[in-house]
């Protein structure tokens with residue numbers, strides 16, 4: 001399936017292509033996990049990916065910043081093709097931030113140190129400058145008062161917001177979220193989604209793997225449905241939810257909307 | 260039946276103090292010593308045991324002990340009941356031998372200076388709250404070379420042959436060198452063993468398995484005898500240096516396995532987070548992986564260090580005189596025959612103090628590094 005005329009890219013969008021995946025395949029051993037993925041993401045677009053567990057959503061976005069290696073096809077991120085050239089990988093990782101389901105904060109460092117670490121080591125900033133920037137971003141996710149706490153002393157929602165701030169303070173052009181609220185208690189989901197909505201409103205290019213359909217309706221330009229390693233269907237949120245075309249999409253939607 | 264508790268409005272229940280028997284000394288005793296019939300029996304048994312052991316030991320070691328005498332006979336003559344106390348005079352008269360071995364008398368200030376410098380080097384390594392710690396650490400890194408120069412001489416100092424080293428000096432040299440070099444080498448071996456590159460991985464596995472599969476005594480014998488066959492004739496390669504290398508490598512192999520265990524406990528997500536932030540392999544390991552892996556490994560690492568420290572006594576087999584060797588040699592002195600208890604208790608006490616300190620420090624470190632997170 002090709003998405004040259006992807007339904008979500010309204011004419012108002014500039015034609016800046018941030019991510020271009022063409023004919024991407026990936027195998028885990030014998031297991032064909034991504035099958036002929038074609039996906040174009042434009043600057044400022046907000047894409048929600050959903051689909052049953054095991055359908056390859058995580059693998060797809062992890063290929064974009066080389067946490068997984070694709071074996072066939074091309075991935076170009078902001079003009080840089082993802083090859084085994086370490087320089088290219090480095091360039092792309094500077095532009096792409098990722099937030100994980102399990103937060104993956106560094107438990108031996110305070111919230112502030114979690115943020116300032118990469119600024120100091122990767123961006124080579126002096127410590128004072130790095131901490132100033134880190135504080136700004138903690139402020140932006142509304143937890144400046146938790147700066148000196150360790151992850152183990154924070155609630156799940158707070159940890160995930162620290163993780164978002166940690167990615168943001170590297171000033172990425174694209175933010176990817178892999179089920180950012182799935183590991184959270186229900187009462188904490190909103191505080192994380194609020195931060196993500198604010199981020200979307202600021203014009204960030206976002207790819208979000210989530211089953212939070214409220215979030216998808218509110219901020220996504222395009223919703224993508226994946227199953228068995230394929231992109232089955234994509235559409236703007238209204239049409240995606242109101243008139244899903246494929247049976248698998250209908251089945252999936254009926255399952256997640258029923259609880 | 261009427262409830263005896265006072266009724267409070269729902270949502271307005273005040274915070275009450277816990278019952279008296281749950282807190283303070285009483286609470287502690289109840290929870291720790293008398294929590295169950297079995298615990299009561301154990302407590303009583305231990306009290307009885309301490310009661311029968313400690314007073315006689317205290318009498319022998321302290322109350323009835325003799326601190327000045329020139330022979331064993333004189334020592335026992337000074338006791339109310341002969342042989343009823345420790346004859347510390349024996350140890351006291353030989354304390355210099357126990358500390359310096361046969362290091363030349365006029366040069367012993369160099370050993371004393373090294374001891375002082377050692378303490379100054381250890382403090383900044385162990386406590387991170389010191390002002391100016393960065394510079395102190397540079398000094399600590401330079402310490403082995405300064406101490407080596409002071410002890411061995413040369414470059415303006417009178418040279419001292421290393422076979423004159425002995426006693427506590429020898430233990431400290433081997434122990435401190437082994438501990439400070441085996442940790443970095445062990446970490447590198449552990450990382451090598453987990454490497455995705457085949458050649459370094461195989462080399463590290465072979466090295467670790469070979470060293471772990473051979474008793475330390477064998478390695479020391481190899482150091483003492485066989486190594487010279489492998490080296491070009493005429494190479495002067497000091498025996499002490501050979502021993503230091505063997506002890507370091509031996510303990511590095513164990514450290515490598517302990518650290519590997521720690522590395523395995525670090526979830527994949529930590530590496531992925533580091534990668535996605537753009538940290539290099541080196542940066543990720545230095546700032547994220549090793550601090551956590553080493554923290555988990557502290558008990559195992561300190562355990563290995565304590566083992567190494569006690570294993571330094573094995574050098575007596577290749578003719579080096581550590582405190583135990585000095586003690587055994589002293590026992591052969593005809594005028595002091597029969598004071599084995601004093602010697603072994605003294606040597607045991609020396610090792611116990613050193614090892615117990617390491618153990619306590621490791622507990623302190625674990626508590627300090629705990630950040631409310633457990634895998």
Ligand SMILES: Nc1ncnc2c1ncn2[C@@H]1O[C@H](COP(=O)(O)OP(=O)(O)O)[C@@H](O)[C@H]1O
Nearest residue numbers: 028031033051052053054055056057058059060
């Ligand atoms: N490292 C891996 N090795 C082997 N199989 C994997 C690995 N990671 C994921 N998989 C498999 O690939 C499939 C897709 O996984 P994933 O992308 O995590 O799915 P999703 O995020 O949609 O739930 C699953 O069947 C999973 O078991």
Ligand SMILES: [Mg+2]
Nearest residue numbers: 057058178179
């Ligand atoms: Mg997933």
